[in-house]
Amino acid sequence: MTTPNGPQATFESHLAQGRFMIQRSAMTGEHVFYPRVLAPSGATDLDWVEAKGTGTLYAITVNRGGDGSHNVALVDLDEGVRMMSTLPAVETAPIGARVKARIEDAPDGPRVVFDLLEDAS
């Protein structure tokens, strides 16, 4: 069944139903994030697959302001795509740390956040 929505709305709708989905091209095997109508290679045969949820911390900063502080992170998913996110349970973390995704109900709606993986594999 085809969806009338574009990739952004489809992603957000999956998220609202508790699923962290990313796109994948069957032809090239590449994953795509953020969701769009074509892959970096130009492939357009993009299907939705559930993200494994595991990844590696690529970069992190802590925004400090009068209204408190929060970290902003870039995470490389094991599928080979990068996304902006946050690690809400810690102030900051070492770059290269292994992380695991979960969906958090934030005030503005559900969002994908990450926790440190204790058992480094």
Add this chain to the structure above:
Amino acid sequence: MSRDYRGASAIVGLGLAGMGAAPGFSAMELLGQAAVAAVADAGLRMSDIDGVFAATSSHAFPTMSVTEYLGLRPRFFDGTNVGGSSFELHLLQATMALEAGLCDTALICYGSNQRTAGGKLVSMSEPQWHETPYRPRHPITAYGLAASRHMAQYGTTREDLADVALAARGWANLNPDAFARGPLTRDEVLSSRMVSDPLSKADCCLVTDGAAAIVLTRADRARDLHERPVYFMGAGAANYHRSIAQMPDLATTAAVDSGPRALAMAGVGLDDLDLVMLYDAFTINTILFLEDLGFCPKGEGGRFVQGGHIAPGGGLAVNTNGGGLSCVHPGMYGLFLIAEAVTQIRGAAGERQVVDCHLALCHGNGGTLSSQCTAILGSEVAL
């Protein structure tokens, strides 16, 4: 081929206005003052301008607003907005338009009153939907992320970043027009309030008012208009991404492509340069661009700036006006890089004058390390 643009145009007028703080003036009023000064510097009348190139932080249609305010009737105009790098790109586009005969006298201009209008960086940049849930405070969040990555990948330290800020202040102390002057110690930089780890307030550019304008014409007319024309030698642009999460490698910018393109057009090498002007919105920028333009190997930028190497009296003259860190940064700084290069090549830089300054590189940066535009300017000797 692209080398045909080498020496095709020249800057014959320069105007600055409202540098630092200019309470009571709007962005367009400051831009207007700079434009009037630039046209007068070229010995022209405003009505001679028939090409308009502008990008601002406060006008959706900057060339229309500039045209109306200055009373112009341009036959060519371009408002390409690639953030702070817009003006290095405008140099190339104006040169192409002049060479094609689409205009004869081009005005490139910018103005902002960000300091007195609120004291915060103003941006027309729209939020990116895939970043919004994480509340980044761009631009500093993006630059903090890049600095974190550069440190992890290459061992760059906060002390290295501090050396960039100290060098900028050293130059600013030689520039009476610089906004932030006075002694600055390494301890003061390192103990400055943390804003977006690892960047502290002292790692961030100023938020000032300011306007700049230049007049560009074909080289064959240049000597009739100004005794020291500053020639366009070459320019190159490169862009890989918009949002910081999509930058392929946060420790390497597209300056690795824009720099060689500009140098190839100019037919010069890095060793030929007398002055290097790098868009230092944050201290990490200077280190990234020194590496990516080839002044030192990748990852060595932190060590390159140690010991005052880019400060007054150092091995390489970088950001001699004091940079965005200590001279002026009214939102989009790119045209002020060009203004300093023109001032130095004219030999009019006073106490901070680089001896025998004939060839300068201006590197503009726009967005979140996104658009990279490099331009090379030279004196008649460099032609």
